[in-house]
Amino acid sequence: MQIDLRTVAIEPRRQTFDHLARRFGDKPASRYQEGSYDIQAEENLHYRPTWDPDQEIYDKSITRIVMADWHALKDPRQYYYNTWTVARARQQETTEANFSFVESRGLADSLSEALKATTLKVLAPLRHAAWGANMNNSFICGYGYAAIFTQAAMFQAMDNLGIAQYLSRLGLLLGDTAALEAGKADWLHGAAWQPLRHYVEDTFMVRDPFELFVAQNAALDGLLYPLIYGRIVDDHLSPQGASAVAMLTQFMSDWSVESQKWVDAVLKTAAAESEHNRALLREWAARWSERAASALLPVVGLALGDQASAAVAEEMAAFKARLGKTGIQI
C-alpha cells in the first residue's frame, strides 16, 4: 500500500534552463545535463592567449577532429562531480578494506619471495606510467572543448593519480620504500621499461587533445590494463598464490572496464560524425596502439617470459575488435 503525503503544490513557471530546453524540450533536466551542457563560454572571448596567440581561449581547432556540436560527446556513465566522487568513494572503501584485509592477515608476507619480486618488478614502475596518464588527461581537460567532454577527462586524470597512489601503497606494503626506489630506477634505466617510458614522454609532446585522448586512453591504457591486471595479475600471479595482489589491484581492474565505456562512447560518436574524423581516428589508433603493443611487450615479458608475445598479440586482437565496435577498423 502506498501512502502519499500532501504538500502545497505550486505550478512551476518553467521546467529547466533555456539552453537545456532548446536541446531536450521544456522538461525537468537531469543533474548531469544541468552540470554538463553549455557551461563553458563560447562567444565573445575577449583576448587571445599570450602563451599562444594562434589559439583562442577555448578553441575547437586545437584538435584536428571536427564536431558540429562538441556536446555530442556525452559520458555514458553520466559522471558529473557528484556521481563521480560518490562512485569513487565507494570503490575507495572497498580498496581500503582490501588493503586492511591483506595487511591484518599478513598476506603480503605469505607471498613467496619470487612472486613478490615479480609483482614488484611489474607493478612498481607502473606508478610512473599512471602519473604520465594523469598529466595527459589534465591536458585533455585543459585544452579540449566543451565541459561534457573535458570534465570526464579531469575525472580520468584524478583516477590516474589515485591509481598511481594505490600502486605506490602496494609497493610500500610489499617492499617498503626500497620497492619504490627500485621501481623508479627500472622506469628510468631498466631495459624492459625504456620503450614504454619513451612512449609516455612522446605523448607529452602531443598537443592535439583528441589525438592525446587516443594515444593515452584508448591505445596505451586499452592495452596496458588488460595485459597487466588481466593477463599478469589475474591469470598468471593469482593462480600461483598471489590473490592478495589481485585484491590490492581490484580498483584498477574495475576502473579499466568502467572507463573504457566512456572512451568507447567518445570514439564512437566522433567517428560517426564524419569520414574525416573516422580516417583520422583510424590513423591515430593504428599508429599509437602498434607502438603501445611493442612498448608493453618487454614489460609483459618480465612476468610471462616467452608467453608474452602471444599475450600481447591476443590483447591487441581484442583491442582491435573493441575498436571495431566503435566504427574504427584498424
Place this chain on the structure above:
Amino acid sequence: MLGFAALYPTYGLIWKWNKRKENEMDMKADKKKLGLKEKYKLLTRDLGWEPTHHSIDTVFPYVKYEGIKVHDWGKWEDPFRLTMDAYWKYQAEKERKYYAIIDAHAQNNGHLHITDARYLSALKIFLQAISPGEYAAGKGFARLGREFPGVGTRVACQMQAIDEIRHAQTQIHAMSNYNKYYNGFHAFAEARDRMWYCSLPRSFFDDAMSAGPFEFMIAIGFSFEYVLTNLLFVPFMSGAAYNGDMSTVTFGFSAQSDEARHMTLGLECIKFMLEQDPDNLPIVQRWIDKWFWRGFRILGVVGTMMDYMLPKRVMSWREAFEIYGAGNGGALFNDLARYGIRLPLEWNDAVKALDHMTHQLNLGLYQWSFGTAFHTGIPSEEDMAWLTKKYPTTFDKYYRPRWEHIKKLKAAGKPFVNTGLAKLCQVCQIPTPYTEPDDPNTLCLRETEYKGEIYHFCSDGCQRIFNDEPEKYIQAALPMPQLFQAPLNGDIGVWMDWVGLRNGTDNGDYDGSEDQRNFAAWRATATSNQ
C-alpha cells in the same frame, strides 16, 4: 560568520584520517616508519621524473616566457596533503549531505522561506556572472595541472581544477529550483556570453585564462582566492543564510573547506615565486597591482548586493571591506613585506571608493534595469535609514537626494530610465559610473590614445593596466559597440532576444514585477487557507 579561521576544523578531519591510515600502516613493526610528509611525498612528487627523450622546455613550453625564474621546483611546499583516497572519501561525504539538503529544499518549496523574492536578484547575478567563472577557473587550473614542471604544484592545481568544476555544478544545481519558479535565471548561459554586465567578470576570467601560468596563479590563486574570496564568498553565503536561502548557504558550507585549500595554494604559490629568485619580485608586484584592481572592480557588484539587494542585510560593504579587505588583506601584505611586496598601487583609491562605490553602481543598475536579467528597486525608507547609519558621511549628502528625486519621478508615472548607452571602460568593462577618488561630484574618466584610436577608462588603475599591455586590451569584446553592429544593428528588441532577456518579466523594477506577485501569492497559499 565564515571567517578564515573557521575553515580550519575541516583540516583536522583530513589530518585525522591521514593519521589513522598512517597508524594502520605502522602496525607492521618491520616497516620503516614514514612521516606524513615523507609518505605524501612518495605518493605525489616521487611519481614524477625528468624526461630524457624531450627537453624539459619542450615538455613544459609555457613556463618561461613570463620571466619568472624557478631554480628548484623541489622547494615547493605542499600546501595541503590530500591523497586521492582521502579526497574521494571526504568530498563524497560533503556531496551526499549537500544534495540531500537541496533535494529537501526543492521538495518542500524551500523558496517560500526566503525573506523576500527581491533577494533573488543577488542569486541571479551570481549564476549569470560568477558560476561561469568557477568553471573557467577549473579549466585554467587543469592547464596549470599540466604546464607547471613541479609535480607537487601540478597535483595541487589539479585538485583545485576538480573543485572548481564542483562549485560551478553545485551552484547551478542549487539555483535550478529557483529557476522553475522565478524569472531571470533561465538564460544564464546566454547571459554569460552576451549580457553587457557579464562582460565584467568574463573579461576578468578571460584575462586570467589568456595570461601565462604564473600570472594565472596570481590572478586566481592569490588575488581572487586569497585576497578577495572572503569579500566575495563570505558576504554572498552569509547573505543567503540571513535571507533564509537554505540551498545556497548549504553550498557555502559545503565549499568552505575547498576554499580553504585554494587559499593555502594561492599563498604558497606567491611565496614560492618570491623565494625562488629576487628578479621575480617586480613581476609579481605588477601582477598583484593589476589583479587587486581588477578584483576590486568585480567586488563593486558584490558590495552593491550587500548594501541594496538583501532584504535582511549581513553588514555593509564598507564594514566587510574593513574586516576582510583592510583587516585580513592588510595583515597579509604586512606578512609579505619581508619579500619586498608592498600594498597594491591602487589600494588608497579602493579605500577612498568605499563610501561611494555601491551607491553609484546601484544608481547605474537602476537606470539601466530595462537591460538587466534581475530586478532593481528604489530603497525603502527603512533601507535608506540603514544606509544613512552605515554611510554617515556620504549617503545623506550625495545619494539620498537622488533616490528622493527618482521616487518623485516614479510617483509621477515617469520612472527614470536611461536608454542612452554608457561609455565602457576598456579594461574592467564597467560603464564608467564612478567618480574621482577625491571628488564625488565629478565622474572619473581617463583616456589613452593607442595606434590612432582613443580608449576610455573608469580609473587610473584600469588605465595603467591598459598601458602595460595595450595589445591585449584592444582585443576586448565590448558589449555596447557590439549592439550597433550586425546582427543587432542597434535594435533593443533584437538585442533582448539575443541575450535571452524577456522584457517585462526578467527586467525592471522589482516593485510590480511578476516575481513579486507570485511570491506573495504562493506564500499566501502556503501560510493560510485562502
